[in-house]
Amino acid sequence: MITPGTLNLRAGRHVPFTYTMDFVGIDLTGADLQAQVRLKPDTPGSPLIDLPDGVLSGATGLRFLSVSTTDGIPTSIVTMFITEADMEDGAKVPSAVEPGDDVTLSWDMQITPSGGVKSVYLRGAFIVEGGVTQ
DSSP states (O other): OOOOEEOOEEEETTSOEEEEEEEETOOOTTOEEEEEEESSTTOOSSOSEEEOBTOOTTSSEEEEEEEEEETTEEEEEEEEEEOHHHHHOTTTSOOOSSTTOOEEEEEEEEEEOTTSOOEEEEEEEEEEEOOSOO
């Protein structure tokens, strides 16, 4: 088991969200990736936003892009993407209590390396910022 890193993410409500992560020291070729956004950790039921592995470009989910090695140390690159439609969907991203306020949700990412054990690698707040231009 690894100790998960904390990564707080900020996303705009009325635009697609994309975030690229570099995992230094691990080759994620063939790994299974999964991330979810929920109201709070351990909230039961379906996630607000499910980010499955291996999605095509332009779809909500995770994509393993590449791995490179420098001085014997691998670096894997993974992209998280959430469509504008998902960011604006009130059933997936609840509105703030007061107009203009940010909404703070929770997220984490589980990774099962090829031949390895599933662990939570990253977790943190998923903050959706209020927007003006829609």
